[in-house]
Amino acid sequence: xxxxxxxxxxxxxxxxxxxxxxxxxxxxxxxxxxxxxxxxxxxxxxxxxxxxxxxxxxxxxxxxxxxxxxxxxxxxxxxxxxxxxxxxxxxxxxxxxxxxxxxxxxxxxxxxxxxxxxxxxxxxxxxxxxxxxxxxxxxxxxxxxxxxxxxxxxxxxxxxxxxxxxxxxxxxxxxxxxxxxxxxxxxxxxxxxxxxxxxxxxxxxxxxxxxxxxxxxxxxxxxxxxxxxxxxxxxxxxxxxxxxxx
Numbered sequence: 749x750x751x752x753x754x755x756x757x758x759x760x761x762x763x764x765x766x767x768x769x770x771x772x773x774x775x776x777x778x779x780x781x782x783x784x785x786x787x788x789x790x791x792x793x794x795x796x797x798x799x800x801x802x803x804x805x806x807x808x809x810x811x812x813x814x815x816x817x818x819x820x821x822x823x824x825x826x827x828x829x830x831x832x833x834x835x836x837x838x839x840x841x842x843x844x845x846x847x848x849x850x851x852x853x854x855x856x857x858x859x860x861x862x863x864x865x866x867x868x869x870x871x872x873x874x875x876x877x878x879x880x881x882x883x884x885x886x887x888x889x890x891x892x893x894x895x896x897x898x899x900x901x902x903x904x905x906x907x908x909x910x911x912x913x914x915x916x917x918x919x920x921x922x923x924x925x926x927x928x929x930x931x932x933x934x935x936x937x938x939x940x941x942x943x944x945x946x947x948x949x950x951x952x953x954x955x956x957x958x959x960x961x962x963x964x965x966x967x968x969x970x971x972x973x974x975x976x977x978x979x980x981x982x983x984x985x986x987x988x989x990x991x992x993x994x
Contacts, residue, residue: 752794752826752828754797754829754830755800755821755829756798758833758956759832759956759977760832760983760984765790765791766786766797770786771784774824780813781816782813782817783798783803792992793988798817798820814860814862815864815941818938826947831935834953835848835931835932836914836931836932836957836960837930838907838929838962839904843955844958845979846954847898847952847986848904848954849900849950850881853935854905854927858910862937862940873944875940881951889950889986890902892989907930908936915960921961939951954976956979
């Protein structure tokens, strides 16, 4: 069986359902990942778990060492990654509480170390990225959701912004014109690095608010917290169902 990892985002800094067998503190030529790689089982399925923002949610989106995270998982033998993200909804199908399995993305971030091909190991390549998410992993998530009765939106365009501040209404209007249906802060360069590393990667995105200017009321951090708490339980159930198909 392929070794599978879950990268937890906001709302999933701790995977309480994980039966931890060991914690691996590792380093890479790109530095130290966000935390130890937790090895264990989720609903009986063996996985590695890595919280993207650290166990205490202390690492902001633009300070995450994405290269170290992906390199550590690759070096540990991971072949497939289920990445969990919390996002804002832009499209009509992606409002608060919805789980979305995006199939495309647009990168608006800047200043992040975004590639392994920067001369550190004297290698250069150009990764194909036309379809940024693994069709195999996406299909597994969508079919698992149907089996356990969880409604998901099976497509979407993730717009990756710099953060950590939320976006202005004008910025969201621009993303909407560009075709984005979701907005988040951690989708890139993580997906691109996974592709460069040869890993199968998909994003399981939980919408926790309407993006600025989309909803009828201002964004509420209290409401975001409520949707994180409620929605992540369904996300974990979905991940467990997808892992059972391996």
